[in-house]
Amino acid sequence: MRNYIAVVFNDTGKAYEGLHALWQLDDHMEVTVHGAAVVHRDSLGQFQVDTKETHPALATAVGVGIGALLGALAGPAGAAVGAAKGAGIGAATGGVAGLAADAGRADTREQAALEAGFVLGDGQSAVIADVSEDWTSPINTRMKSLGGVVYRRAKSDLEGDSWYDSYLYPYDYYLYPYEYVPPAYPVL
Amino acid sequence: MGKIDTNIKDALDNVRAAAQGLHGAISDAAAKRGGATKADLEAFAQKARAVAESAKGSLNAQNEAAKKHLADAVTHLEATQKHAVEAAKSSGQAFQTSIKKTLADARASVQKISEAVAAKRSAVSNKTK
Numbered sequence: 001m002r003n004y005i006a007v008v009f010n011d012t013g014k015a016y017e018g019l020h021a022l023w024q025l026d027d028h029m030e031v032t033v034h035g036a037a038v039v040h041r042d043s044l045g046q047f048q049v050d051t052k053e054t055h056p057a058l059a060t061a062v063g064v065g066i067g068a069l070l071g072a073l074a075g076p077a078g079a080a081v082g083a084a085k086g087a088g089i090g091a092a093t094g095g096v097a098g099l100a101a102d103a104g105r106a107d108t109r110e111q112a113a114l115e116a117g118f119v120l121g122d123g124q125s126a127v128i129a130d131v132s133e134d135w136t137s138p139i140n141t142r143m144k145s146l147g148g149v150v151y152r153r154a155k156s157d158l159e160g161d162s163w164y165d166s167y168l169y170p171y172d173y174y175l176y177p178y179e180y181v182p183p184a185y186p187v188l
Numbered sequence: 189m190g191k192i193d194t195n196i197k198d199a200l201d202n203v204r205a206a207a208q209g210l211h212g213a214i215s216d217a218a219a220k221r222g223g224a225t226k227a228d229l230e231a232f233a234q235k236a237r238a239v240a241e242s243a244k245g246s247l248n249a250q251n252e253a254a255k256k257h258l259a260d261a262v263t264h265l266e267a268t269q270k271h272a273v274e275a276a277k278s279s280g281q282a283f284q285t286s287i288k289k290t291l292a293d294a295r296a297s298v299q300k301i302s303e304a305v306a307a308k309r310s311a312v313s314n315k316t317k
Contacts (some may be wrong), residue, residue: 032306132306177298
């Protein structure tokens with residue numbers, strides 16, 4: 001089954017351990033990772049995605065794409081919680097704006113929280129990935145052992161969202177198709 | 189659970205690794221001050237062609253689902269080669285456009301190969317369930 005996953009960690013270093021573990025599962029052929037990235041939310045609620053140094057235009061595209069994917073992982077109403085503080089990654093307004101329209105369906109914040117999938121709290125980091133998996137247990141077990149909490153949305157489910165537009169947000173292509181660890185986190 | 193024997197990595201896994209390496213190299217070169225050099229681009233074109241040939245060579249060994257993804261990957265690899273050659277011959281805005289296309293097609297090729305790998309692994313694991 002094709003899923004987008006978010007694995008939330010309280011510590012950035014642990015998130016990179018999680019990223020490494022995910023690619024190890026791929027190497028052991030227990031899952032197939034199509035792409036992955038690590039996203040942080042600082043104490044002020046601002047999102048940041050670790051990317052290679054690259055052309056500014058490409059960096060902006062990554063910001064928009066990852067921002068939209070974060071909202072997609074949160075689910076239609078959950079996005080209200082995730083984006084409530086006006087969070088965004090760079091120019092990620094497209095995803096946030098699209099989500100706001102769906103979020104209007106939730107009567108209260110509590111309802112939104114009930115429907116919410118993935119929510120990244122201030123100071124937390126998450127591994128975001130596009131995976132094919134026949135069983136959820138390999139990722140769940142490995143990530144739990146590292147202190148991570150796994151959230152999933154089936155790709156087919158995401159494609160049912162009213163604001164989904166694969167042309168505007170080709171999520172797959174904004175994730176690294178191999179293990180990318182920035183120089184700041186060399187120890188794995 | 190039908191865990192797969194890790195010793196059965198095959199040509200398709202090698203094609204995937206090569207395409208991942210190609211994407212990484214193009215991405216790094218695009219980030220360089222002054223951009224990718226003509227030598228870089230010529231090397232990317234050659235590598236893209238080699239990966240495409242490897243992918244074609246492993247087509248017949250795949251199941252139908254994997255075969256389709258792999259055929260799509262070949263199309264993207266050939267486009268990667270074409271855009272890299274164009275970039276090597278151009279300058280200014282045309283150069284920037286060609287570099288972006290080169291990177292986009294390289295990324296798309298990795299995606300398709302990865303989907304082929306997933307299709308193959310899924311078929312193998314279903315047999316072992």
